Amino acid sequence: MASKILIVEDEQTLAAILADYLKHAGFECHLIFSGEEVISWIRKNQTDLVILDLMLPERDGLDIFRELRTFSDVPVMMATAKVDEIDRLLGLELGADDYICKPYSPREVVARVKNVLRRTLKSGVDAQDSVKDKFCIDEKAMIAKFNDQSLPLTPAEFKLLNHLVRLSGKVLSREQLMDNIYSDGRIVTDRTVDSHIKNLRKKIQVIEPDCDCIKSIYGVGYRFEL
Structure with missing residues (x-):
């Protein structure tokens, strides 16, 4: 085709x-x-x-x-x-x-x-295969698992992780991430996204301490990769 x-x-x-x-x-x-x-x-x-x-x-x-x-x-x-x-x-x-x-x-x-x-x-294909080996995300049930263990995420954290995983390998600006998390147009700051990212990293690292799958891209935003 x-x-x-x-x-x-x-x-x-x-x-x-x-x-x-x-x-x-x-x-x-x-x-x-x-x-x-x-x-x-x-x-x-x-x-x-x-x-x-x-x-x-x-x-x-x-x-x-x-x-x-x-x-x-x-x-x-x-x-x-x-x-x-x-x-x-x-x-x-x-x-x-x-x-x-x-x-x-x-x-x-x-x-x-x-x-x-x-x-x-x-x-x-390579990136998604790697992600699927580690992460399992059910959008409808809003359930996320990492290495077969449940991640206790808030709704905002779930949306953020789901978006990062779905666009694995892409650099996403804080503005893009905020628009995805808060689709109702509320006003939030860059620090709000940074705080969610910090919490996500902590929860992932409880399961795998050396995991560094959410990369900071200086002056731009974040990229998810395994």
Whole structure:
């Protein structure tokens, strides 16, 4: 079955050319030209990779990416005309899988898409197998187990752990984590997330003292990995 690529690009001619190259390489493509439509489309449709332009009408690409990472770990390639190194690092630290600067060669993008899909598929399988060996999470019952032992978690801690495990290997900002834990829009500080992380680590380490599965990423947030 062909992999499905979502191209989010307001330059319609460029998007159509890129889609033609990807289709010729054996991919299925869907095009979106406005930032406002992206999240609702992804929630309703399956896609294997997103090529996301950062400079979009109606909604900024980084804002879209942050919300996307609160519910999906689909690979994302960010595309932009910006060449400033700070923008490049910001995109990668938030968990982007690749970064392409305009003007780009459609052939190069096709090659990068293939590499990202190959890499994320392998790392995703390896990481999930490792996580499943250690963690068992029942979302409906809100029960979490580590090494077959129950973790006594508060509702906020359960949501946090579930989100980190589901997006294992991805760097998640404190803002992303707060949005996931407190979906009612209440105002909380970065310290609230840090406190939950501290408690989670303690409860995990009661079972396995040397476990360091929740990594701090300086200046950004956290990453879950085993």
